Structures are given as structure tokens and as C-alpha cells.
Amino acid sequence: MEKVIEENPVAAEWLPENKPDGSGIGANYVDAFLKPLNCELEDELRLACKRRGLKITVSVGDRKGEAILRRIENGPDVRAILHAALTEAFAQAGAKCEPGDGNIRVEY
Secondary structure (H helix, E strand, O other), X not given: OEEEEEOOHHHHHHOOOOOOOOOOOOHHHHHHHHXXXXXXXXXXXXXXXXXXXXXXXXXXXXXXXXXXXXHHHHOOOHHHHHHHHHHHHHHHOOOEEEXXXXXXXXXX
């Protein structure tokens, strides 16, 4: 199954180029980006994404995945850091996430 979720248009305002946050990973941007990913999927499955420190946790129903926001390996662009972490976390949860073109495609 698949769901297309619209990206948060306000998230771009929180990029470090616009509003520096001192984290080095764009923590405020990550939080704004993850906000629309907390939703209900088909078949009453719950999708939840949250950040705590450098760790992103993804829950798809009862399956969970985690990833670390890695600046050295995937940076310095905060979008690339986040996309790599989301890909890893969703893979651990048995799902797939493809951000791009103003939408986030989630296959589960």
C-alpha cells in the first residue's frame, strides 16, 4: 500500500540558511518536516515520526525503525542528512519513504 503526504511548506523557512539553530543538523527543519508524517494510514494504521536529539524514530503500525542524523556521512546539506535518516528508519520499520517534489511517498 502507498500514501502520498504533502510536505510541510513552512519547513523550508527553518532551514539553517534562513534561521540558524546551532545544531549542525537543522533540528528545527527536521521537526517541521516530520510534523505531517504523524498521520493515520489506510486500514487504521498509525504513522508516527519523531526526533529526539540526533535520533529519528518511525512507527508504522506496530513496526518501528530508528536512524541517526549523521552530518559527517551525509552532510553538510540538512535535507540530505534527513533524507538518509528517513530512508534508514523506514527500511527498519519495513516500509519505504521517498521525499521529493513537495510530497512524501510512503510505501508500507
